[in-house]
Structure formats: structure tokens, C-alpha cells
Amino acid sequence: MTAGRAGLGRRVACFRSIARPRMTQQRLADRAGVALGTIRKIERGERAASPRMLETLADALGVDVPRLLGDATATCAVRDALPAISDAIAVYDIPTDGPVRPLSRLAGDVQQCTAWRLAAQYKRVAHAAPDLVPELARALHQADEADIEQVAALLVSAYRSVDATAYKYGARDLSARLIELMRWAAARCSDPLVAATVAYVRTEIFFAARAHRAGLAALETAIDRAPAPTGPATAAARGALHMRAAVIAARAGDATAARVHLAEAERLTEHAPEGLYGGTAFGPDSVRVHRVAVAVSLGGDHVGEALAAAHAWKPPTDMPAERRSGFYIELARAQLWAGRPGYAFESLTAARRIAPLHTREHPWVRHDVATLRRLRRGAAPALTAFAEWCHAV
Template sequence: MPPTQPGSVGRRIAYYRSVARPKMTQQQLADRAHVALGTIRKIERGERGVTDDTLDAIAGALGVDPSRLVADREHVSTRIRDALPALSAAIATYDMPEDGPVRPLAELQEAVAQATAWRLSAQYLQIARTLPDLLAELARAAQECQRVDRAQVAALLVTAYRCADAVAYKYGARDLSARLIELMRWAAPDANDPLLQASVSYVRTETFFAARAHASGLRALEQAVDACPEPVTHEAIAARGALHMRAAVIAGRAGSPHAADGHLTEARALGDRVAEGIYQGTAFGPDSVRIHEVSVAVSLGNDHVQRAYDVAREWKPPADLPAERRSGFYIELARAQLWGGLMDDSFESLKVARRIAPQHTREHPWVREDAATLRRLRRADAETLTSFAEWCHAD
């Protein structure tokens, strides 16, 4: 791909370098990105553009998504969509992968953990770039590993498929997403871990959301709750609690407020028993449950928006929650505010969501729908709203 235009990208790189903790010098950035110091200096001064490979290396060294460093975020979305066929090819050969190297188990675990961190922080370009090769390598590892390692490799495969699914689902490749979820279900039994099975059931709900088969999705989640281990350990509490959170939302979509409230009550009780954290790749705890209170209110429809206002009036997601979850809170709050006629507040919530996780926000269908509605209804700040609507491709 051609290099980006110099100037703005250099200023963004300099900014993120200056706010890094600890603050990073140009030499440190060059060393971590494996880029010449002179190149970093010229980029920051706006004297040269940046190729995709160099931009990705710099973003990785800074710990930010490449989309935060460029003005042309359409280019980032295009790169992600262009990578989806490679993901399809990688899973097409899940049971007969091409020959190639396989790193030691510890290195594979580290690579999958990094992909999970990218998923939680909504860094989809990083996942799209790296997952095809990682999935192929894990498929080789699954064929070559000794029995003692088989369960660990199977668990890594499930987790990696989940990371790939996050990209496919968010970018509208629903058939690819469904295939990835089926591969999660295929690999999970070999991991011999009931809590991992629960996380697969949690993710599988995407297929029911996509098909608008909400009643069926609710039944599947309730069966998963019944099969989940007793909530005696923190991991088991979180697994069961996450299933109840998900069930509450899909019950709302199914038009069952009683079931939604019941599952939300169960989730709240379980959330109070553990600290907020990441369990089996899913955020769970008191803060996540609060976010789902807003999700449930929106799922139940505009007659329930007061519940969303009540949560938002008293509380905001803390900065240490995963970016995807925090941005989702503001996206759903924006919808509730729009339904309640609070158009200025709704637009502000959408802008907060964009600041937290630009890729997640840009590809969310509700953002497009609500931005289009706001543009039709509003008169003030029309230029800024139009710019936002064009950014997210609102009709």
C-alpha cells in the first residue's frame, strides 16, 4: 500500500509517544518498533509518509491500534476486510494444515494471550493481520502435540477462534463468524474444561442475535447455565454470571421482561461475589453487570429507557474496563437517549464511544442507524454531526 500522507500521522505518533507510561523517547520508540531513529524523526516532523508495515510496527510499539494514528480510518477498515479471506482460508484447512513451523507451547500461549488483549481493546486490525498465520500454526500444533499437551492446545484454538470471530462478527462477515463459532464448539471438548464450554456458549449467542432467533438463543443460554459448574470458585462464578448477563439481554430482545429481570438479578448477585476482571476471556464483575443493565433496558425497548438513564446518572464505566465493553455502554446509552428525545446527549455518547474504541464504534450498526436519525432530526452542530455520520457510513 502507498505510504500515508505526512503531517497528521507524525503529530499523532509524537502525541502517543509523549503520553505513554512511562514516556517514550524517539530512540526507545525506534528500538521497540525496529525502525531507524532517523525514520521516526522524519515521520514526526512530517517529512515523510508511513507505509502500512511501518505504521503497524510503530502502533505495536506504542501499544495502540493503528487506526488511532491515521486520519483515513476508511483505509484501516479496508485493510481489515481485505484480511478476511485469509481468515477463511486458515479455517478451511483446520484439519489438514499446510506444513510449517510450530513454536513451543509457552510461545503459543503468549501469542494467543496477546490476541485476546487486542480483542478486549477492540484492536481489530492487529487481530486480522496476525490470526490467519496463528490459526494455521495452532492447527499444526493440534496434529503434532503429544497427548499431555492436547487439552492445552485445544483451549488455545478455541480462544484464537474467538478472537478471529470478533473481527468477522463486527465487520459483518456473519457466515465466517458462524463457521468460527462452530469450530470453537468442535475444539472445546478436547480441552476438557467445562468453563471453556461455558464461554463458547456465551459467544455462540452471536449467531442467535444475527438470526434474530432470540427465544432460541435464550433457551440455549439457559441450558448452558444448567450445564455450568457450581459457582464455588471465582472462575465458575464468573462463567455462570456471564451467561446470566447474556441471557438477560437476549431475553429482552425476545420480549420477555420477566426473564430478563430474573437473569439480571442472578448476574448481579454473582457479580457481587467476585472482583471485576477477565475470566475465560470475558469481562465479568459488578461493573460489567451495570453495563448490562443498560443493555437490558435498551433490549426491552423505549418504554424502559428510564432504567438506562438511572444507571448512567449515577455511574460511568471505569477506564480499566475493556475498551470494547466501555464503548458498547455508550453506544447503547446513546440509543436510549435518542429514544428519550435527548439528542445532544445521544450524540455526545456516540462521540465518547468513538474516542474509546474507534473501530468498534465505526462498525456498529446501531451507531450508523442512530447517527443517521440524529442527522435527520437535528439542526444545531450540523457540520460536526454530518462529519460523524460520514465517518461511520450512516445513510
């Protein structure tokens, strides 16, 4: 038995043990389409795995091949795509020559990217962006006056999906550029709901810079400019801004402002049932998720409020995966602070199950998993495997 084979076998067994529902050796063999004896020999370190076998096992376990090999420095498909995305947005005002499909097809592709963003399928967004974004720029450059606003709104949505991908993977400068391009495109669209969306996303810049009070001021200005809540769409636009203002106020340590904005968001749910509005989830369940986020952001004595808000409640399965996983990441932090490490790990596992890419790249996850390992000396294989998966070791 070689050390390499032993390490691979140990990781296969660990990833199998933390799968939900729990995966037996037989189930792994069935999903991978190989003999049970093969799985047993690989886990015991008695058999090497060919490149094709590694890909098969990784797909069956729902992990990347580099993680299965224990390569913490392996390149990431999303990060590999970031230079191409940067090149694609550089020509926003002087688009390259090329075809432009009908608006209906462009709108379908933008809608698909939005769905991928909400489902935390960042690899798919990163793969599509280098072609889609320049084509939208060409469409805007060539558009008749009657179509300019529609194309501009599509470009804002596309930039938003790409920005979410860049932001989640730590490309803060690229994210800031994309947000400025959202603002540039939104200026060519008279729809105030588009402007509200841009203001909502722009808050990422303030979060990244820890300029929380400036971010709160920017959001409050956006709320003042947002259209009156005369229907579900306008109520949701204002409500989403209030939700985000509540979180950034909490990060600024302003509990009073956080509660005021959260209360306003909750009031607006009376006019906007849970759903997607302009690519943003809003409604009673989303406000409850943000109630947990606000309490965690305030920290200290407010941790109990997060646990109370999450008690005996789970985000509905039709809520976007990105937001549901975010809820469990926030809850895990509250549980860890409250001295409940076992529950915290369960919440992190739930977040991973819902949105693996979002969970793995979240800095809080890495920090909290590292803390769990320090608290639990002689950590269980499942926690060790999780730590390897999210680069916490």
C-alpha cells in the same frame, strides 16, 4: 482553490474539532511535525497534501487516510484480511505443513490476541490470524496426549478473537464457521469453563438470526450444564452466561426472564469481583453495563431504566475498551429515544474515543448518527464529520 483541496481542508478542520481533548491548529501541527502555516493553508484549501502528508495528518488525527479523503467506499484493512482468515480455518482438521513453536510462545500469542480483542484492536487480530490459527491447528494435530487439552483451549481462545473480528465487521457466515470450530476444539478439552465460554460466544449466531427465544433456550441449557459457582472463576462463568441471557431475553421481549437472569448475574458478583475470567469481563460493573443494555433492548417504557442505571456513572477505565464503548453506544440510543440528541452525540463521541474500530462498524452507531442528522437540520460540522467517519452518509 480546487474543490478537492477545499474538501480535504474542511475534513481536516472537522476531525481536528471533534478530537478530545480539542485540538488546535498548533497542536495538530506539533503532532504531525509540520509547520503551523502548512496546517492553515491545507485547511483553507490553499495547499495540496502529498500522500506522505496525508498519512502524517491521518495519524495525527487518529483517522484513516480514506476517511480524510472522504472516500466512503474505501476498502478496509480488516475486510481485506477476511479471505486469508477463511483460508486459514479451512484446514483445521488437515493442517498444512509448517513449524510449530513451543506452547509457551503460542500461549503468549493467543493471550496477545485476546488483549487486542478486548481493546477492540481488530486490525491486529486480523493481521495475526492467518499465521497463528494454522500453527495452532498443527500443534493440536501433533500434540502428545498430555498437551492436547491445553492446545485445544488455546485454539478456542484464538478462534474467539478472530470470530469477534469477523462478527464486528459483518462477516456473519465466517463468524458462524468460527463458532462451530470453537465447539469442535472445545470437545477436545474437558474443562467445563471452556464449554461455558463457547456457549457465551455462540449466542452471536442467535443475535444475527434474530432467533432470540432459541438463543435464550440455548443459554439456559448452558447455565444448567455450567459448573457450580464454588469460586471466582466458576461464579464468573455462570454470571457471564446470565448476563448474556438477560440481554437476549430482552431482545425477545421477555422482561420477566431478563430481570431474573440479570438478578442472578448480580448475585454471582458477590463471589467474583470485577475482572477478566477466561477472556470475558465479569463483575459488578459489567452487570451494570448489561443493565443498561437490557433496558435498551426492551425499549419503550424501559428507556428510563437505562438512563437511571447510567446516571452519574461511567465504566471504569480498566474495563475492556470494547465493553466500555458498547456501554456508550447503548446509552446514546436511550438518550436519543428520550429526546436528548445532544447527550446522545456526546455518548457516541465517547464510544469513538474509547474504541474507534468497534464504534465505526457498529450498525446502531450509523443508524443513530443518521437520525441525529435528520433531527438537526444544518448539522454542526462535528456531527457531519462523525457521519462521514462511520459511513452514515
